[in-house]
Amino acid sequence: MMNTEITFHEGILERYDLNDLHEKYVSAQPFEHIVIDDFLSRPHYELLEREFPGPEEDMWHKFRSGKENRKLQSQSMSDIPWHIRLFLSETNGSSFTKFLEKVTGINGLIPDPHLDGGGLHQTLSGGHLGVHVDYNYHRRWNLDRRLNVILYLNNDWDTEWGGSLEFWDRDVESCKKSVKPAGNRLVIFGTNEHSWHGHPAPLTCPDHVTRKSIALYYYSNGRPENELADEHNTVFRERPGEVFAKTSAERLRDMVPTPIANKLKRIIGKP
Secondary structure (H helix, E strand, O other): OOOOOOOOOOOHHHHOOHHHHHHHHHHOOOOOEEEEOOOOOHHHHHHHHHHOOOOOOOOOEEEEOOOEEEEEEEOOOOOOOHHHHHHHHHHOOHHHHHHHHHHHOOOOOEOOOOOOOOEEEEEEEEEEEEEEEOOOEEOOOOEEEEEEEEEEOOOOOOHHHOOOEEEEOOOOOOEEEEEOOOOOOEEEEEOOOOOOEEEOOOOOOOOOOOEEEEEEEEEEOOOOHHHOOOOOOOEEOOOOOOOOOOOHHHHHHHHOOHHHHHHHHHHHOOO
16 A cells, blocks of 8 residues: 655645746746756655666666767656655645646646656756757647656765756856755746756766755647647757767768668667
């Protein structure tokens, strides 16, 4: 039987002043967001943090490119440890989705039980995620992407290591807010054509330390007219003075026709 130490959804709508959270969310700059500390009960958080898989496990998909490097991701429920899987199921359930609707003012939110692009994320020392806006439309489901929700699981994170989540202005000229990826910190932010974010500087943490998070994405059937845009995948933008380095696989792909590059990618793996 589930006990209150490993679940959080019961009473979540009553636990917070939702009007206060909503006002903070819609007034935040440079785009709508909110940061909630100590989101889970301490026993619940510590259980998830202990279960989080190490980078040596076979479950991880690895990203290696000039835009995002030494980043690991797993969205396979069968590989994810039990209590984290339970947490993911709860965050895809009715109570948490209603909580997000109250905080953001977005009605009709649709969670993603498939964790497409989300799930568990882990970045190794030296890794980074360039400033970007996320894909805006899920072609398979015909849904608009509206929200990112991130729970961090990093105890004793030193800000000198980098890794803070950065929110940039519309023209990607300056970082307007930096959020330390501290343990048990929940970040909710809207995804649109100007929600530029990332942690673009390479991590300088010790080799045995990784930047860990659980990422959840939410959708809706349609979006406000002022947010409409042509369908696109993730769009990365170089910061002032930055030039994305390319891996050997990326350079090779630039030199050959797309059909051949795709065939080579299947043979040698993703960059």
